[in-house]
Amino acid sequence: xxxxxxxxxxxxxxxxxxxxxxxxxxxxxxxxxxxxxxxxxxxxxxxxxxxxxxxxxxxxxxxxxxxxxxxxxxxxxxxxxxxxxxxxxxxxxxxxxxxxxxxxxxxxxxxxxxxxxxxxxxxxxxxxxxxxxxxxxxxxxxxxxxxxxxxxxxxxxxxxxxxxxxxxxxxxxxxxxxxxxxxxxxxxxxxxxxxxxxxxxxxxxxxxxxxxxxxxxxxxxxxxxxxxxxxxxxxxxxxxxxxxxxxxxxxxxxxxxxxxxxxxxxxxxxxxxxxxxxxxxxxxxxxxxxxxxxxxxxxxxxxxxxxxxxxxxxxxxxxxxxxxxxxxxxxxxxxxxxxxxxxxxxxxxxxxxxxxxxxxxxxxxxxxxxxxxxxxxxxxxxxxxxxxxxxxxxxxxxxxxxxxxxxxxxxxxxxxxxxxxxxxxxxxxxxxxxxxxxxxxxxxxxxxxxxxxxxxxxxxxxxxxxxxxxxxxxxxxxxxxxxxxxxxxxxxxxxxxxxxxxxxxxxxx
Amino acid sequence: xxxxxxxxxxxxxxxxxxxxxxxxxxxxxxxxxxxxxxxxxxxxxxxxxxxxxxxxxxxxxxxxxxxxxxxxxxxxxxxxxxxxxxxx
Numbered sequence: 165x166x167x168x169x170x171x172x173x174x175x176x177x178x179x180x181x182x183x184x185x186x187x188x189x190x191x192x193x194x195x196x197x198x199x200x201x202x203x204x205x206x207x208x209x210x211x212x213x214x215x216x217x218x219x220x221x222x223x224x225x226x227x228x229x230x231x232x233x234x235x236x237x238x239x240x241x242x243x244x245x246x247x248x249x250x251x252x253x254x255x256x257x258x259x260x261x262x263x264x265x266x267x268x269x270x271x272x273x274x275x276x277x278x279x280x281x282x283x284x285x286x287x288x289x290x291x292x293x294x295x296x297x298x299x300x301x302x303x304x305x306x307x308x309x310x311x312x313x314x315x316x317x318x319x320x321x322x323x324x325x326x327x328x329x330x331x332x333x334x335x336x337x338x339x340x341x342x343x344x345x346x347x348x349x350x351x352x353x354x355x356x357x358x359x360x361x362x363x364x365x366x367x368x369x370x371x372x373x374x375x376x377x378x379x380x381x382x383x384x385x386x387x388x389x390x391x392x393x394x395x396x397x398x399x400x401x402x403x404x405x406x407x408x409x410x411x412x413x414x415x416x417x418x419x420x421x422x423x424x425x426x427x428x429x430x431x432x433x434x435x436x437x438x439x440x441x442x443x444x445x446x447x448x449x450x451x452x453x454x455x456x457x458x459x460x461x462x463x464x465x466x467x468x469x470x471x472x473x474x475x476x477x478x479x480x481x482x483x484x485x486x487x488x489x490x491x492x493x494x495x496x497x498x499x500x501x502x503x504x505x506x507x508x509x510x511x512x513x514x515x516x517x518x519x520x521x522x523x524x525x526x527x528x529x530x531x532x533x534x535x536x537x538x539x540x541x542x543x544x545x546x547x548x549x550x551x552x553x554x555x556x557x558x559x560x561x562x563x564x565x566x567x568x569x570x571x572x573x574x575x576x577x578x579x580x581x582x583x584x585x586x587x588x589x590x591x592x593x594x595x596x597x598x599x600x601x602x603x604x605x606x607x608x609x610x611x612x613x614x615x616x617x618x619x620x621x622x623x624x625x626x627x628x629x630x631x632x633x634x635x636x637x638x639x640x641x642x643x644x645x646x647x648x649x650x651x652x653x654x655x656x657x658x659x660x661x662x663x664x665x666x667x668x669x670x671x672x673x
Numbered sequence: 674x675x676x677x678x679x680x681x682x683x684x685x686x687x688x689x690x691x692x693x694x695x696x697x698x699x700x701x702x703x704x705x706x707x708x709x710x711x712x713x714x715x716x717x718x719x720x721x722x723x724x725x726x727x728x729x730x731x732x733x734x735x736x737x738x739x740x741x742x743x744x745x746x747x748x749x750x751x752x753x754x755x756x757x758x759x760x761x
Contacts, residue, residue, distance in 0.1 A: 567694070568694075568698075570694075571691050571695075571697075574687065574691050575724050578721065578724050579724045579727060579728050582724060582725050582728035582729070583728040583731060583743055584732070585732060585741070585742065586742050587742065587743040588742060588743065588744055588745060590744075590745040591731075591743050591744055591747070591748045593745075594748040594752070595727070595748055595752075597752075598727065598748070598752040598755075598756065599720075601752075601756060602720075602723055602756065602759065603698050604702065605756070605759065605760060606719065607698075607699055607702035607703050608702075609760075610703075610706070611703050611706055614706060620705070620706060620707060621706070621707040621708070621709055622699075622706055622712050623709050623712060624709065624711050624712055624715055626712075627712055627715035627716065627719065628715070630719065631715075631719060631722075634719075634758065634759050636719075636722055643715075646718060646722070647715075650718055650721050650722065651690075651714065651717075651721075652688040652689075655690065655714050655717075658711055658714060659711055659714055659715065671711070
């Protein structure tokens, strides 16, 4: 019965909350019409009498459902039957209030069932409230969600958000939220549509639940000016190398790792590393600035330690931690970041310290400074020094091996594909060795065959002979068969002579 | 018909022959010899068959040892057999 009535509901142009509520209000009075206005008045009175009476007498969920059934079946109740016979606090009065206060809004309606949902929800919520007096206060709250929910119930993707917002509202109003997630706008099941599904999709969750909001990561911009200032201060201090200063200068040099250029004196173990870093003063580089700032403090820390070993260990420690902290943007001078940026400097420092320790030439301190500064000026601004640390490796034999390896890797992949089983890395290396040996054997054999034929060029006949000797090609299986089996079409066409029109054969024999 | 038409694995095997690589290898090994154009395709075919046989043998070795993973020893034992076969 309700479903049949619901069918009639479809086809409305733009039912709104207002119209729905109107219908709700009218049901009690006019025994809501079934189809259109014309057909409504008489037939449905009887239908609605019982539910309306039930509604007034004992508000329960069932009544709401039936009521909503009626509501849905009503269709377009344009006429307003404002029956003011009931002035006490009833759902009708509440709905009336909603009607008066709710703004007229047109709602996108993908499914008809969507719309009636808010009204029963409102009714339900109003009933649920223990204190009737608070109903009117709460209803206006529900208004925006109800109006908004209609438009948003349709998209299934919003279900999660609907539920959450519904939950939030329910929490705010103390509503039980058992039915809340069920707001599937399915025309088939009217009962399911009765569940609370109104939501505030437009309101971001953070508005109602600040904890749920995702805050963007706070990033503090680097104050370039202050950093440059400090940079210049440290450079000024460069002239007089004393144990205290190098620590500060370290900050400036931290970025540029020019270990080779800086063969530094080692007056004291503590100074050596720091002095080496001094001439590595870099130009303007934001990250360098950060590092400088932080390495300042770091170098101070290093000063206090005062021993090479401790410096080295510090640097190595920071070096390890540096990699993690590289991406973070750090503000100047923050103690937490200082270590991080100090760690960034650490790889360079570490490399430089090793260099310095080996050099151990005090008199180079001053002459080293000008060349280092020259080096610094000439050096282009480099990006992160994290990439620089492993400088000792020579790029000599690498390009030799790589193309060979990449070519072999093709066959190694084929091997793993044919094997269809997981393989260890050592097994793959073994396969590479086997392939190397195989290629050697192959070339030797081809050479022998070509020489046997008196040629200096290896021809396909030699290959066929080789495969015959290997046992791949025999009287039952010919070479062409293998070609057809294993090679793709383009290669097959190149290898197997095929006759074409015009008395031509490709490839020519 | 071809064995290699269907690739059921998610990583798609390239069907191209590394012709440049093969030519380079041959040149490096035997600089005084020349390799013909279609010759390197047949060399590629030979390699495919070799790898195929090697993989089969390795798989059999692994099954015999009741291992789910191919280990270096399996490969080594298989390589001995197959290389001997492929000597020609």
